[in-house]
Amino acid sequence: MLLRHTSKEITERSALTINPAKTCQPIGAMYAALGIHGCLPHSHGSQGCCAYHRSALTRHYKEPVMAATSSFTEGASVFGGQANLVQAIDNIFTIYEPEVIAVHTTCLSETIGDDIPQITRKAEADGKIPKGKYVIHVNTPSYVGTHVTGFANMTKAMVDYFSESTGQKIDQINIVPGYVEPSDMEEVKRLAEMMGVRVVMFPDTSKVLNRPQTGKYEMFPAGGVTVEALKTTGDSLATIGLGTLASGPAARALDTKCGVPCEILDLPIGFKATDRFVDTLRKTLGITVPESLNEERGQLLDIVTDMHQYFYGKKVALAGDPDHLIALTEFLVSIDMWPIHIVTGASGKKFESRIRQIMKDSPYPINIKAPGDLFLLHQWIKNEPVDLLMGNTYMKYIARDEDIPLVRMGFPILDRIGHSYFPTVGYRGGMRLLEKILDAMLDRQDRDSPEESFELVM
Amino acid sequence: MTNSIFAERKDQVHRKGDEPFQMSCDKDSLAGAVSQRACVFCGSRVVLYPITDALHLVHGPIGCAAYTWDIRGALSSGPELHRHSYSTDLQESDVIFGGEDKLYRALTQLIDRINPEAAFVYSTCIVGIIGDDLSGVCKKVEREKGIPVIPVESEGFKGNKRAGYNAACRAMFQLVGTGAVDDVSPLSVNILGDFNLAGEIWIIREYLERMGLQVVANITGDGRVGDIRRAHGASLNLVQCSGSTIDLAKMIQDEYQRPFLRVSFFGVEDMADSLYKVADFFKDMDPQILERTKALVRDELSELYPKLKKYRKALEGKKAAIYVGGAFKAFSLVKAFRLLGMTVELVGSQTGTEEDYRELHEITDPGTIIVDDSNPLELSSFLEEKDVDIFVGGVKERPIAYKLGVGFCDHNHERKEALEGFVGMLNFAKEVYSTVMSPVWRFTPRKQALSSNRSKMDVRNEKKAIKN
Numbered sequence: 001m002l003l004r005h006t007s008k009e010i011t012e013r014s015a016l017t018i019n020p021a022k023t024c025q026p027i028g029a030m031y032a033a034l035g036i037h038g039c040l041p042h043s044h045g046s047q048g049c050c051a052y053h054r055s056a057l058t059r060h061y062k063e064p065v066m067a068a069t070s071s072f073t074e075g076a077s078v079f080g081g082q083a084n085l086v087q088a089i090d091n092i093f094t095i096y097e098p099e100v101i102a103v104h105t106t107c108l109s110e111t112i113g114d115d116i117p118q119i120t121r122k123a124e125a126d127g128k129i130p131k132g133k134y135v136i137h138v139n140t141p142s143y144v145g146t147h148v149t150g151f152a153n154m155t156k157a158m159v160d161y162f163s164e165s166t167g168q169k170i171d172q173i174n175i176v177p178g179y180v181e182p183s184d185m186e187e188v189k190r191l192a193e194m195m196g197v198r199v200v201m202f203p204d205t206s207k208v209l210n211r212p213q214t215g216k217y218e219m220f221p222a223g224g225v226t227v228e229a230l231k232t233t234g235d236s237l238a239t240i241g242l243g244t245l246a247s248g249p250a251a252r253a254l255d256t257k258c259g260v261p262c263e264i265l266d267l268p269i270g271f272k273a274t275d276r277f278v279d280t281l282r283k284t285l286g287i288t289v290p291e292s293l294n295e296e297r298g299q300l301l302d303i304v305t306d307m308h309q310y311f312y313g314k315k316v317a318l319a320g321d322p323d324h325l326i327a328l329t330e331f332l333v334s335i336d337m338w339p340i341h342i343v344t345g346a347s348g349k350k351f352e353s354r355i356r357q358i359m360k361d362s363p364y365p366i367n368i369k370a371p372g373d374l375f376l377l378h379q380w381i382k383n384e385p386v387d388l389l390m391g392n393t394y395m396k397y398i399a400r401d402e403d404i405p406l407v408r409m410g411f412p413i414l415d416r417i418g419h420s421y422f423p424t425v426g427y428r429g430g431m432r433l434l435e436k437i438l439d440a441m442l443d444r445q446d447r448d449s450p451e452e453s454f455e456l457v458m
Numbered sequence: 459m460t461n462s463i464f465a466e467r468k469d470q471v472h473r474k475g476d477e478p479f480q481m482s483c484d485k486d487s488l489a490g491a492v493s494q495r496a497c498v499f500c501g502s503r504v505v506l507y508p509i510t511d512a513l514h515l516v517h518g519p520i521g522c523a524a525y526t527w528d529i530r531g532a533l534s535s536g537p538e539l540h541r542h543s544y545s546t547d548l549q550e551s552d553v554i555f556g557g558e559d560k561l562y563r564a565l566t567q568l569i570d571r572i573n574p575e576a577a578f579v580y581s582t583c584i585v586g587i588i589g590d591d592l593s594g595v596c597k598k599v600e601r602e603k604g605i606p607v608i609p610v611e612s613e614g615f616k617g618n619k620r621a622g623y624n625a626a627c628r629a630m631f632q633l634v635g636t637g638a639v640d641d642v643s644p645l646s647v648n649i650l651g652d653f654n655l656a657g658e659i660w661i662i663r664e665y666l667e668r669m670g671l672q673v674v675a676n677i678t679g680d681g682r683v684g685d686i687r688r689a690h691g692a693s694l695n696l697v698q699c700s701g702s703t704i705d706l707a708k709m710i711q712d713e714y715q716r717p718f719l720r721v722s723f724f725g726v727e728d729m730a731d732s733l734y735k736v737a738d739f740f741k742d743m744d745p746q747i748l749e750r751t752k753a754l755v756r757d758e759l760s761e762l763y764p765k766l767k768k769y770r771k772a773l774e775g776k777k778a779a780i781y782v783g784g785a786f787k788a789f790s791l792v793k794a795f796r797l798l799g800m801t802v803e804l805v806g807s808q809t810g811t812e813e814d815y816r817e818l819h820e821i822t823d824p825g826t827i828i829v830d831d832s833n834p835l836e837l838s839s840f841l842e843e844k845d846v847d848i849f850v851g852g853v854k855e856r857p858i859a860y861k862l863g864v865g866f867c868d869h870n871h872e873r874k875e876a877l878e879g880f881v882g883m884l885n886f887a888k889e890v891y892s893t894v895m896s897p898v899w900r901f902t903p904r905k906q907a908l909s910s911n912r913s914k915m916d917v918r919n920e921k922k923a924i925k926n
Contacts, residue, residue, distance in 0.1 A: 002538050005572045015563035017520060017547035024521030040492075046583055046614035047487060048497020052525035055853045064834060064857045071487045072615040077587065088490030096492070096835065107519050108583040108615060111553060142519035143548045143584065215904035217838040217861045345520070375542075394527070397541065 002397050006375060008382045018375035019394065021319045022345020024142035027053040028150030028179060029104035030067055035185075035203025036158065037224030038099030040092055041067040044085055044114065045106025049142075060412040061182070061209040061420050066219055068092055068101075072108060081109050085119045089135060090128040096219060099227055103137040104154060110141040134227065136161040146346045147411070148245050148321050151179045155250040158202055158230055165234035165258035172198040173284065174236045174260065176250045178243030178267050178323055179411070180425060182210040182223075187423035188242070188268065188277075194293050195281055200229045200236060202250075210420040234258030238284045242277070243267045243323030245346065267323050268425045269433070270331025271300055296427040303431050304335055307438050314441070315364060317341040317381055317398075319374055319391035320410035322351045328390065328409070330358050331430065337388070337437075340364045341380040343372030374398065388441060405440040409433075467491075470831060472815070475824035481815045483830040486618070492833045494781070494854055495808045497614035499582055500526070501622020504871070505702050506578050506610065506629065507540050508532035508653050509681040513574035516545045517561050517592065518582030522614075523547075530871045532653045534680050535660070539574060548584060558590050565599045565607065575683035576606040578629060586613030606683070608632050619783070620701050620809050627706035630677065630686055634710060637687025645744055646672040646692040647736065650707055651699035652723070654679025655871070658878040662723050665733060665879065669751050670744060677703055690714040694739055696721045696732070701784040701809055723878035724790035724886075726762070726797055730755045758880035766797070769887040774799035776847040776894055781829070781837060781855055782869055785810030785818060791850060791869065792821055798887055803844035806832050834858055847894045863902030865893030 003019075026043060030053045033041035043050035050069035057065040068091075070076070070084040085103070092101055103116055116137040123129055138157040140150045155176060175192065177185045186206040192199045207223025233239070233254060239262040241251030251262035263284070268277040275297075282289055316332055316339045318325055329339050340362070342355060348370045355368055367380050374391075378398045389395050389406040393414040399406035413419050423429035442458055449455070469482045487493040499518075503526045507514055516523040523545030534540065546564050548557050561579070569577060577599075581592050592609040600607040610629045612622050647666060652659045659679040666673050674692040675685035689695075695707045695718035707718035719739065721732035737751040778795045780788050785807040792802050805818055806829030818828055827840055838858050841849060849859040852870030859866040867889050869877065875885040900906065 002541050004538060005542060007571070011571075013567065015546060015560040016567060017523070017545045019527070019543050020520050020524050020545065020547070022520060023524035024519050026521070042490075046497045047493060047495050047618065048500045048614045049521070051494070051496040051500065051854075052521065055529075056525055058854050058857060062857055064861060065854070066492055066834060068490050068492050069487075071489050071491070071493065072583075073486055074616055077583075077615045084489040087488075091488060091490030095490075106583070107548075107553070108587060111584060111587045141550070141553075142521050143553050144550050146520075213861065213863065213902055215861075215863045215902050217834070217842075217858055219835060 001401050003378060003401050006378045006382070006401075008379060010376070010379050010383075017373050019378075020345055020373050021343050021377070021391075022146040022371070023056070024147060025140035025145055025150030025153070026104050026106055026142060027056060028147035028152070029102075029138055029140045029154035031057060031179070031205065032151045032154035032203045033102035033104070034065065034208050035205040035224055036100055036102065036230070037226045038220045039102050039224065040096055040098040040100070042088060042092065042101050042103045043067060043069045043106060044081060044103050044116065045070060045108045046072045049106045056412055057209075059414045062417060063209045063211065063420075064217065065209075068096075070109070077108060077112060080112060081114045082119045082122065085114070085116070086123045086126065086128060089120075089123045093128065093130055093133060098133070098220060100134045100136060102154065102157070103135060104140045104150065105138075106140070107142040110139060134161065146321070148179050148323070148346060152246050152249045155203055155247065156253050159233065159250050159253040159257060162227060162230035163234040163254055163258050164231050165260075168235055169237060170232055170235045172200055172232070172236045173281070174233045174239040174251075174254065175199050175201045176239065176241040176247035177201055177204070178241075178246040179321060180242075180267065181423065182206040182208065182420050183423040184425040184429065186210075187426045187429055191268075191278065191293070191426050192281060194290055195278070195287055196290075197281055197285060197287070200233050201225060202230055202233065234260060236260055238263065240265060240277070240280060245321070245323050245348075266330070267327040269324070269327035270334060270430050271297060271427065272330055272334055273327045274426055274430065293427075300427040300430045303434050307434060308336060310438060310441060311335045311337050313363070314338070314388060315340045315386040316388045316390060317377060317386045319343050319377055319395060322346050322348055322370065324410055326351070326354055326358070329355055331433070333358055333361075335434070338362050338364055339366070340384065340386060341367045341377055343368075343374065343377045344370045345373065347371045378402075388437065405444045407433075407436045407440050470829065471836070472819070472828045474819055474822055474826045474828065479816060479819045481812060481828065481830060483810055483812055483815060487831055492835070493831060494833065494852075495831060496619050498616045498618070498622040498625060499580060499612040499614045501619035501702075502580060502610050502612035502626040502629070503622070504530055504653070505623055505626035505678060508534075508678040509578075509683060509686070510534040510540045511537040511575045512539065512683050513568055513572065513577040514540060514544060514580070515565060515568065515577060516543075516580045516582065517557065517585050517590070518546065518548055518580070519584060520545055520547045522580070522582045530653060531655050531874070532679055533655070533657050536682075539572065544568060553584060553588055556588060556590055557585065558595050561590065561592070561595050562599065565595070566603065569599070569603045569605065574605065576608065576633065578608050578610050580610045581613050583614040586615065606633060606636070618809060623702045624705050627703060627709065630706055631709045633683060633686045634706075635687070635690045635714065637684060639688045639691030642674055642688060642691035643672045644693055645670060645740055646674050647694045647696050648675040648677055648689045648692045649673060650677040650695055650697045650703040650718070652676065652679045652878070655873055656876040658723070658876045658882065661876055661879040661881060665754060666736070668754050669733065669737060669747055671736070671740070677706065690716060692716065694719060694736065696736065698723055699784055699786060701786070720786070722786060722790045724787060724882065725794035726759065726880060726883050727793050728790045729878070729880055729883070730759075762880050762884055765884055766887055769891045770797075770799050772891060772895060773887075776800045777803050777844060779804035779841055779844065779846045779849045781806045781832060781849070781851045783808050783852065785814030787869065788818060789821060792818070794883065794886060797883070798890065802826060803846050804829065804840045806830060838862060848890055863899050863904045865890075865896065865899065867893060
């Protein structure tokens with residue numbers, strides 16, 4: 001037993017997180033910033049934060065992840081990080097030549113009280129910001145919220161800094177995709193394009209963190225939303241934010257700042273949530289859903305009919321980010337599987353009530369904790385076992401100790417490759433997810449069947 | 459952008475042969491550089507975390523604990539406490555009102571719950587700023603619970619990884635000297651600076667035991683608190699990995715007059731040389747030890763060399779680049795590549811000292827680029843310029859190599875094959891071969907251009923060579 005110190009008896013813990021189901025804000029801000037074309041994320045803090053975020057993102061996406069740091073020393077921590085940031089801005093524009101530097105803070109620079117806009121103005125006054133280049137910023141104290149908060153805040157900063165309203169509407173829709181894989185962002189764009197919708201997606205990490213092998217190392221790859229496109233978001237017909245937590249703040253900010261109406265939906269995981277996404281596009285633009293898309297939906301449904309006998313009444317334990325968990329729970333319930341233990345690292349009463357509402361017909365009692373951690377999840381599982389685990393790589397300890405199959409989903413995935421190329425959103429993403437779930441369950445059945453009941457046709 | 463070396467970084471890059479060797483290093487990274495370096499906390503955490511029966515509690519926001527949760531692959535033959543991630547998960551109110559109370563509650567609850575042999579409590583940036591009295595809380599809990607509760611002064615901003623190594627050594631030194639040493643033989647050593655990645659320390663322990671030596675403490679791979687407590691009883695400390703544990707060896711030397719040897723277990727030459735140095739140290743106490751060591755090396759080499767031959771044949775003339783955390787490892791890698799018939803075109807480290815770089819300069823060939831605290835742009839331009847076949851580095855370097863269509867070997871936290879010892883040389887050769895000779899590179903745009911100039915005959919010959 002790897003996690004042999006996990007006891008079945010659950011005692012109240014008031015000051016302690018064991019085996020977290022979250023990480024801190026800055027990494028989310030860094031991930032979002034990588035979704036701007038030609039952008040170098042900048043971590044205003046100690047070197048370690050930047051190195052950790054880059055390593056974690058590299059382990060997950062298997063791509064080079066570039067970001068600079070203010071490299072705080074003891075002096076900067078006492079006297080403030082202004083000199084470091086001004087020098088950093090100068091060095092970055094001189095050497096790396098990005099279009100945008102996206103600064104996020106850390107617990108260190110937040111607590112000493114560095115005023116980033118003031119420092120940026122100083123850098124500008126000193127002539128350190130070349131014409132036509134930008135420095136944007138966001139406050140991401142690590143002791144508030146989670147990595148999803150950081151993502152949401154950086155995405156909102158894109159609106160704060162770039163969105164403009166000229167009064168002239170453009171025939172396009174803004175989509176804020178949520179804290180999802182580059183493959184998911186690509187899939188959402190594909191769905192919209194199938195419906196003939198022009199989309200500005202921000203952030204957009206496709207072709208940044210799932211790029212092809214070109215034989216070249218490019219510091220700023222082809223992908224990412226351009227600054228020009230970001231500026232036009234204020235003139236778009238509407239904004240669709242996918243995922244309340246990750247995309248809500250940016251979508252609402254666009255409404256407030258430029259009067260672009262917004263619709264905040266769940267991540268389009270599974271057919272119901274994808275239907276709502278497609279339907280929102282249809283209604284917003286008064287268009288019809290093309291037959292090709294109906295066909296994809298039909299295929300997803302067909303797979304469910306072929307598989308449904310295996311899913312009936314199965315119990316699942318989930319850990320992940322709230323936006324994912326809501327959509328995933330709905331999908332699982334719609335195929336007759338029941339998530340009975342759910343933890344997320346973020347806190348949220350709304351999250352809990354939403355899950356309970358989706359699960360209202362559950363034949364089993366359910367455990368939900370927000371904020372919770374994987375240690376608690378493990379304890380619940382010891383008390384009430386499940387048939388399947390879904391969550392990030394850290395769930396593999398539980399999977400091994402309790403001998404339960406695991407479908408990897410969410411962030412981070414450190415031990416499997418492909419998730420950044422294949423989506424889990426949309427009808428096709430749903431099909432892939434189902435394939436993964438059923439493979440995991442039937443592989444287990446094959447492994448566990450005694451010889452006499454081992455079957456060729458299942 | 460192609461002219462990518464910062465003006466200020468000029469003296470951190472040296473090309474052997476251009477001008478007399480001079481290099482500056484151990485300086486703070488330039489603000490704004492995409493440095494590959496980490497922080498003090500990182501240094502402390504990676505050194506201490508393989509102590510498997512200690513509680514490791516990170517006092518700080520969740521990130522510091524999350525990013526260091528079981529990332530190193532340090533294996534244990536017993537307890538697995540180090541596989542958990544424990545954090546006080548500081549929130550805004552803690553930052554305002556202080557986190558001491560939370561730390562106290564977390565520590566006492568945890569110690570009651572899991573009964574560890576000792577507790578290490580790591581300080582992070584924020585703790586240094588809000589001024590929590592970490593050592594005060596630790597002392598109090600130590601008194602109450604009766605186990606060593608040791609503060610690790612690892613505030614991230616107080617330097618780079620090396621400062622973190624030092625903090626880790628100071629923390630461990632508090633344990634040394636507190637255990638009984640009556641069962642420690644005079645023929646005994648501690649192994650320092652080995653983290654048991656892929657089970658490496660088990661290989662080394664076996665060699666030392668075959669030589670007739672008792673290994674008292676593993677510091678820290680597969681480490682135990684009880685062993686570190688009696689580490690002062692060992693006659694000699696073997697220090698591998700230049701940066702991480704040398705400070706502890708010096709402290710033990712000063713306090714307990716136990717000398718240390720710097721050793722390397724990577725590569726045939728350094729491995730054998732290290733064992734001979736150890737044998738030499740003990741030869742007066744045990745006149746037979748040299749003979750036993752010679753026999754060991756002979757046995758191992760006679761098994762290894764025939765197996766290495768075929769790899770060497772295929773790899774002869776291929777080019778390598780090295781960028782690792784500590785420079786000491788780089789010395790061994792340069793020699794290991796030489797044994798495989800390969801040349802080293804670039805060698806660098808995150809935290810080398812001037813002495814390290816001087817030594818690198820001595821053992822490398824003319825034209826080799828030597829670099830301190832590099833960045834991806836610089837590294838990739840050197841890789842392209844030198845047209846290397848393999849890059850040896852860590853997690854952040856791997857995708858850079860792959861994007862360029864260059865093979866890669868992780869010689870850092872993420873290695874999955876034991877690379878230490880004589881058997882490690884064989885594993886290394888296999889790993890180098892598997893990536894350098896992989897057919898995948900023939901499909902990459904850069905290599906496609908090159909391979910059109912290369913006859914298909916060559917490829918066939920290489921294949922044949924490997925079959926023999």
